[in-house]
Amino acid sequence: MPYHSSWNIGLQLAAGGLALSILLYSSRNVLGSDAPKTIPSPLATLLPHLSEEGLKSLPYPPDALPGARDVDTPYGCMRVYEWGPEKGHKVLLIHGISTPSIALGKLAHNLVERGCRVMLFDLFGRGLSSSPVPSTTPFSSALYTSQISLVLQSSPLHWCPITLIGYSLGGAISADFTSYFPDLVSNLILIAPGGLIRTNHISWKSRLMYGSEGWIPESLIERIVGRRLWTGPEAARAVEPEPDLSQSTNKDRHGESKGGLRAKAVYQSSNHRLLPHNPSSTVGGVVDWQIQHHRGFVPAFISSIRHAPIHDQHTRWRIIGADMARRAQEGKEGMKEVHVVLGAKDPIIIAEELIADAKEVLGEEFVKFKTLADAGHDVAIERADEIAELVSDVLDGKGANAMILLHRRKRHRY
Template identity: 30%
Template sequence: MPSSASFQCITLSLLILPAIVLALYFLTSFPHAPDTLLVNPSLASLPKHSRSWQIYPEDAFAGGAYVSLPLGRTRYWLLGPEDGIKIVLIHGLSVPALIWKEIAPRLAERGFRVLLYDLYGRGYSDAPQTTHDASLYTTQLALLLQYIGWSGANICGVSMGGAIAATFAVQFPHLVQGDIALIATAGVLEASDMSRTSRFLSSPLMQFVTSSVPFRMYLQHLASNVSRIDNPSAELVRIQSAHLPGYNPAIASSIREGPVRALSPVFAQLGRQLRKRAKDGAPAGRVLLVWGTKDTVVPYRYSARVKSLLGEDTASLVTLDGAGHDLTLTRGEEIAGKLEAFFNGQDVKE
């Protein structure tokens, strides 16, 4: 008859052995194939009589086309002469390329070759159900540039688009052949600087709720029973939120995990990168910051922080007195003039 100690050893082995076998099975088994990526539709899926087609038609700019990228279709436009200086315009968090309507045509008329497009989850670009972080958007732009045959360009972004532009310049420096303009750029906002409403709406729970069918039906009911508003951009945001199932999750993910905050290291890296290029004798590229003093979304005080991160010798700041966060719409002609001078190699003064 086995001793008590032997009996305990046998019992322990019988308890441990199945756990070891199970662990080895999971460690050595082949992983399951990933599920098919869900891609939600864009504004192009709405009926032609929808209000969105009046505010922001598919042909809002000349030279429009679609490209099918791995994570969904992207809508883009190419304006201006083919031999003009190349500029990419990147919009921000919630309003698609409509935000450039006062600037893109003016730059094209002044001889620039302008590329603008809708980010994933906004406007006429599809909304992949994935994490909407900085790398998603920089990869989208890199693939788009490859598709249209551009080996490089000047880059200009507004709000979240500025943070995307800075990240793109760090991740794909060979594709930025020229200068960088950042208009009221996001990227350095900390969670404590954001409103409680923004933090609440971007939480995983609210992301699930706002993407649900009942919630969107409720928003559609509100949108159909509320009179039109004087601000087309705000109305377009409301329409996207109510009718596009991928829009609210894209916004929430961009706030929580995307290029809205915590990118101070990126701006610092961009400054070091540009200074190193200058030290090595290569065309270094310059950075222009444009900011409004009445900006309540990305307050003007952040301009000094971004400029400090980039380096005083790398970045210059143009202050627009009295301008808010919608400065590309309200001060479009003035900003277009600043960008024209800057991308033509001139020093831009306030």
């Protein structure tokens, strides 16, 4: 559908502002040095030394997804995937804090089958993307916003406006990006998103560890966090987006802790294969592989917990709501609703809390929810087919009818 001239002008202005923001952020980090210090990914340190058979057996092989390219940036090389019909809906997917883009591979393939053009990328410090050194380049809103722009500009196709899908930390990043550049986003779909996580669920141990920057040796913190993220052969701990939850005394109506114990926060999909024909490519296997072979992974995880837009982002989300309200009042083109997918049994993103808080900051009329029964925080991995159906409905303009509010709990299926 053609856009109005004012919509095109808005896109041009937004794109110009985005380019300027990246220039400013880059220059802030580059002035006084040749470039930000970077930590190479396994793409440079491990893969060149493996045989073809060794590459295929990796939990995250370099050909895990179609349309791979490696993009050189001031913050290191980043891995990007892009495939699907060139004229299809442009859908950018952003993964969580610990599992790289391979975790959203099934969802991406499903969307391509429905006619979409998809693009995924490994966040800096994850998977096959290098990592800037967190002590000089914090993993903050500025860095992640810059990375999204670099990804979009790396495509030979025109990619704006986009449908933006973010999972967990990726959801927090997606909402944050949209709050700054609403004219670049036509649809925002958040899956178990961070951003509004209530800080009372953060344990004193996590507060001590992640708030101790500068007075506890960083090497000690990295060792502790690395051990806590290590999944081993048994069960993978949930590390999206907070690795330790408080032992909350708040109970839900079923008598279970609403805050959840960390012992409860496990990936049900720990042993789920992300690549059907690769037995080592499980969620737990990929996390452990990064711990072993990506020197930037644990530092990136720690810096993201400290600086990424995971908590207390009510102000940025209110901007999104205000922008949608303005468009509705003025009858202008652009995003009209935010769609949120939640797991009913997610011990990290508490569905009832997120729904209440999102309604308050976005405006109840501008946010729709889908809560999937028997789903935990791994909802984007385990329920990719249902999420793809929802995305398809949103792109076809039927999103409002496809979403199911939390209080209608008995209707969990499409």
